């Protein structure tokens with residue numbers, strides 16, 4: 001199918017707002033509708049990479065809740081908590097666990113314009129003790145009602161839209177924040193997914209794109 005200029009410009013516009021230094025790490029979030037809802041929120045906030053620790057054999061498949069947003073997000077899976085946290089630390093992320101402890105601070109007190117990863121815990125058990133001890137801080141969304149916690153995807157949305165608010169205020173969505181090579185590769189893959197697979201199979205570099213996304217040989 002031919003790429004329409006309008007679709008190409010929409011893809012470009014979305015990619016130019018993606019924030020490579022804002023991410024989410026889910027720890028054994030196992031219900032497909034929750035993971036899908038988190039991914040959909042990440043797309044809306046401008047997150048490109050989502051990390052997921054999955055210590056069970058089965059990985060939750062995407063449900064209709066994602067509305068196809070999983071196509072526009074890179075989901076990186078990690079076998080265990082320590083590996084995932086070390087990976088993010090090696091990329092200079094400050095990692096905050098959404099977690100109820102005596103040390104927890106209000107989620108609005110964090111500076112999300114710095115490289116930030118939000119760790120979200122499992123539906124029933126929350127954040128593990130291991131993860132809680134490895135991160136840079138704990139944050140909470142104050143709860144003033146009878147129930148003690150929010151659904152994990154709701155908690156993700158509340159925190160991530162605060163991050164979006166801070167980043168909008170700092171004009172971090174105004175110019176592309178991806179490095180040139182990654183930007184070019186993703187733009188090609190999103191615009192020409194079938195062709196991209198052929199180039200990958202042949203281990204060839206993607207060609208340049210013209211003003212309306214057409215391939216320049």
Ligand code: SAM
Nearest residue numbers: 098099120121125126127140141149150152155
């Ligand atoms: N019983 C679990 C506990 O004590 O943590 C509840 C887990 S909650 C349903 C699932 C995840 O959502 C939590 O691990 C946390 O990451 C996030 N969450 C839910 N409500 C939150 C809140 N008010 N503040 C911060 N994180 C919250």
